[in-house]
Amino acid sequence: MSERLRAAVNVDVDGLYLYDRIHGHAGGSGNSTGFDPATAVATAWTRGVVRFLDLFERCGVKGTFFVVAQDLANPDVVAVLNECVRAGHEIGNHSMTHPYDLSRLSAVEIASEVGDARKALQDATGQAVVGFRAPGYVLSPALLEGVAEAGHVYDSSRFPCPPYQGAKAAVIGLYRALGRPSGSIPESPAVWLGERRPYVERTPSGRALLELPIGVLPGVRMPFIGTSLIALGEIGWQLSRPLLARSRWVNFECHAIDLTDHEADQIPTRLRTQPDQRVPLSQKWPLFVRAVESLARTHEVQTLGQWAEQDAQ
Numbered sequence: 001m002s003e004r005l006r007a008a009v010n011v012d013v014d015g016l017y018l019y020d021r022i023h024g025h026a027g028g029s030g031n032s033t034g035f036d037p038a039t040a041v042a043t044a045w046t047r048g049v050v051r052f053l054d055l056f057e058r059c060g061v062k063g064t065f066f067v068v069a070q071d072l073a074n075p076d077v078v079a080v081l082n083e084c085v086r087a088g089h090e091i092g093n094h095s096m097t098h099p100y101d102l103s104r105l106s107a108v109e110i111a112s113e114v115g116d117a118r119k120a121l122q123d124a125t126g127q128a129v130v131g132f133r134a135p136g137y138v139l140s141p142a143l144l145e146g147v148a149e150a151g152h153v154y155d156s157s158r159f160p161c162p163p164y165q166g167a168k169a170a171v172i173g174l175y176r177a178l179g180r181p182s183g184s185i186p187e188s189p190a191v192w193l194g195e196r197r198p199y200v201e202r203t204p205s206g207r208a209l210l211e212l213p214i215g216v217l218p219g220v221r222m223p224f225i226g227t228s229l230i231a232l233g234e235i236g237w238q239l240s241r242p243l244l245a246r247s248r249w250v251n252f253e254c255h256a257i258d259l260t261d262h263e264a265d266q267i268p269t270r271l272r273t274q275p276d277q278r279v280p281l282s283q284k285w286p287l288f289v290r291a292v293e294s295l296a297r298t299h300e301v302q303t304l305g306q307w308a309e310q311d312a313q
């Protein structure tokens, strides 16, 4: 493996309906969350993804979009997906319906959620889909097996970040105490302090799957993802920058909702529980431009698929 400083920027395209599931606003799966289902899917694409495309073009980088395959039923989604492909970005698999308990499902259900989604994404893009990101970043041996078996080369779901994982477990516990069970499930504490650089993971049957962990700051293991960039703002960015500048692996993971504007994009008020919704786009946009431009100066920025291809050689 080379000594270059490596970075990747990627976006989980989670429809707004998924945030309702996290916050316990709706119990079921699918889009039945009280606001127009088509809008619930398309806003993340027509507002969030479109702005990430602008960001990537402006900063001269190629990124990866992790896509929930059921969203392709919406023609507005397909139009933006085609723009992503035309611009040379990678499309990764973020499952068929984004079940937060995917890691706990049976092998048959996993094969359908992971394998069928990969096929649908390949059909839609005409390209090989080689990467997977688990809903809620939660893996299990059975899920890793399913990801490898479906033909993926890499997974990018491990998030070895004690502050994030601890906060997530606390929020899930709080919602449970309030009688509003969250769709999310906590990750095992063993993962919290896991490897933070790329490594080869072995599935139960012995298959090799490259793991490209999500970004944490070296040493302190604070998160470096879109949500934390927004929450910590300019001061957080200034403190993070020197640590990032010498980090050999930076996997900057964002969500499409990061570049939405709560007011201008008419996002339902109840989603203001999301920290990214309390900051207007006019404040978020310059932060993201600075972060990605800065990464592109200090690191070689490639898609996760390109990094995986090089490591496989």
Ligand SMILES: [Zn+2]
Pocket: 012, 013, 014, 094, 098, 134, 135, 136
């Ligand atoms: Zn997601």
